[in-house]
Amino acid sequence: MATTAIRTPAYGAEYPGEHGGLYSWLATVDHKRIGILYLYTALGFFIFGGLEAVVIRAQLGAPNQHLVSAEFYNQLFTMHGTTMIFLAIMPLSSAFFNFLIPLQIGARDVAFPRLNAFSYWVYLFGGLFITLPIFFAVAPNGGWFGYAPLTTKAYSPGLNIDFWVIGLQILGVSSLAAAFNFLTTIINLRAPGMTLMRMPMFTWMAFVVQVLLVLAFPVITIALVFLLFDRFFGTNFYNTVSAGADPLLWQHLFWIFGHPEVYILVLPAFGLVSEVIPVYSRKPLFGYPVMVYSGILIAVLGFGVWAHHMFAVGMGPIADTFFGLTTMLIAIPTGVKIFNWIATMAQGAVRYTTAMLFGVSLVGLFTIGGISGIMHSSPPADLQQTDTYFIVAHFHYVLFGGSIMGIFAGIYHYFPKITGRMLDEKLGKWHFWLMFIAMNLTFFPMHFSGMLGMPRRIYTYDAGQGWDLYNAMSTIGAMIFPIAMLFFIYNFFKSRRSGEIAGSNPWGAGTLEWSIPSPPPEYNFAKIPTVTTRYPLWEGKEPDHESARINAQEGKTPHELGIIIPYSTMKPLLVAAGLIIMFCGLIWSHVLLAVGAGTLILSLYSWLLSPLEPEHS
């Protein structure tokens, strides 16, 4: 492998990094450590959501099985979807936003370090709030899309949906707070010379995603507020029975959020792969400006396609045509990205490292998902496909083949920067190939079972409908995932302890984050760099070289360099705790509600009135 540097990792006083006592983690406001917290937590939820899927597939492996009850099956598929989307993929993206954005734009931290810690704690608490009920068999059971009126009290009387509504509301607070923070960071903390069109592609896609979050999350917030009010205060927003409410109100609001949400899930992975592929092809990203514009176009069009999720409800020919056309249009900028990645690899000196394998697999697998997407952009075709396993195949090719493969590409690529050590390539390749085989064996047959009419969300089925073989294949595939993940987990912890020392730039990459030691010191850059080009380490001029020389130095303390580091504080955690207690009070008791609100207000004031960092001297 490309490692030549033989140095000890820069663990130690200057970057408590992953070390340091419990308090140092509870009170951290360092974007890198918060990124690591996000990474571990989200991987935990990813594994949990994966185990739920294994149970789902075990239940569906053969006809007429009764491994779990129908009622519990509903909880399983609801929580699998909710977990993967809100607790795994989004926060895994957040882990990279946290760790990488400041490093890629040459900043010492995000714009609001304490708000950043707050976002993480709200995510953790909200995640537990929505996950723990499954251990008591009262988990949400209305699907990740929570269609009302099905989810109103009249049809879902139990606590299940209460956990879902409140849980998503909590997670929305976390996402929005993080989005304001990253948006401000990217707009306002770029180093001198880091113009918008010099930003690394990951930061660009992160930027687009924050805009999507800022504009799409309020819509689901309101949809959830309506549902919450209906359930707790007896309002009529979704009361179709006696108040004349519109049965499509929820669907519209949900999908106006929901389609931008799928780009929120996949664009960060696109960004990661746009970092990975150039490095292992030893070529700058092909068509950088077009990559930027297509990302922006996807975001804009993404707000105009939502009703392709509603072709079956009978919106009429004009709406169907409009949304069919916009959906076909959005495939164009998406396709442009695919071609640009391929063109980046063309005639490059391609190295098939594990990160590259994951990156290239995204290009192929996402294309398959994109093509099935275009198939159901046509309303008449969609009427055959909607609510069948064909749709399940589609969104797993884009979400697993796209988001998850891209995120793993990012993990293999950036692990050395995060920890200072290399992941084992041999174990990595085992992980990759097992995952790749499992993914295709599980999800490709679903195209067929879907086309043969197998509906989504059924908990068992009769034999002799032509579905048995495909379901057996999917189930075998699903059982391979845990094996693949064992390779990953073993590799992760082994390499953290005894992996090869990485050095600052083990892959020979060209962007700013590779100019500083691995793991980075807590101040990131000893000197805020001056940037003259997109790949300062590849094609930089004298100012880039000088910055890189200064920033490559290890072992300097912030004190020696005269850099001010924000105070550690647990106040963001306390505010987050207050928020959660308040929401719990909605379910359990008004006393909790008051206690939570009190904690929230007091600790918020105490946070806002205390300084972020020591006075400049």
Add this chain to the structure above:
Amino acid sequence: MATSVAHTSAPTHHHYTTLGLDSRKVAIWAFIGSECMLFVSLISTYLIYKGRSVIGPFPHESWTDPSTGQVLKPILNIPVTSASTFVLLMSSLFMVLALAAVQNKELPKRTRGERILGNSKLWLFMTALAGTIFLSFQAFEFTSFVHEGLSIRRNLFGSTFFTLTGFHGAHVTAGVLWLVTLLAIDYRRGLGSRDSLLVDICALYWHFVDVVWIVIFTLVYLLR
């Protein structure tokens, strides 16, 4: 706490920023963008459900209960709400004066008029007071509506109306708390021109909440 209060004003000029603006100013604009989508969702739902309630009371028309024969009058009281709207609009003027007073704190004040215009405590107080009066009008409006038979559970109109205006009211409440906090800081240690950012972002929020009310007033009260 007195010392820590002093710190909040510490201008962050020792941090380099790309735009040369304080990050809080950038963030408040992002926040306002997001809030726009929040109110767009609320207002659209109100408009979609307009005229679709199966039972009264209605906003602009009277309604006869078929079972009892009781007649419920149109519920919106436009003159009263016009008054509260006027008060809220005036609060925006006070807010502008408060910000100007803080920004020009260090300028010499020669005439009595200059001293009044330069009194940031007065204008912060007036803004908060106008906000509170608006909220009192709203509390009065809500209770009288309930007396006239319109609760949040009554019909689609009740649900959408109370949720929309209630959300706006909650935003005004948050704004009043923010203003009172600034007023407290002003009393404790005096706000000077170096603190103008603190007042500036509050003012942006406050004006935004005002503009939203103008939209709500037009679409809910004036539009039939």
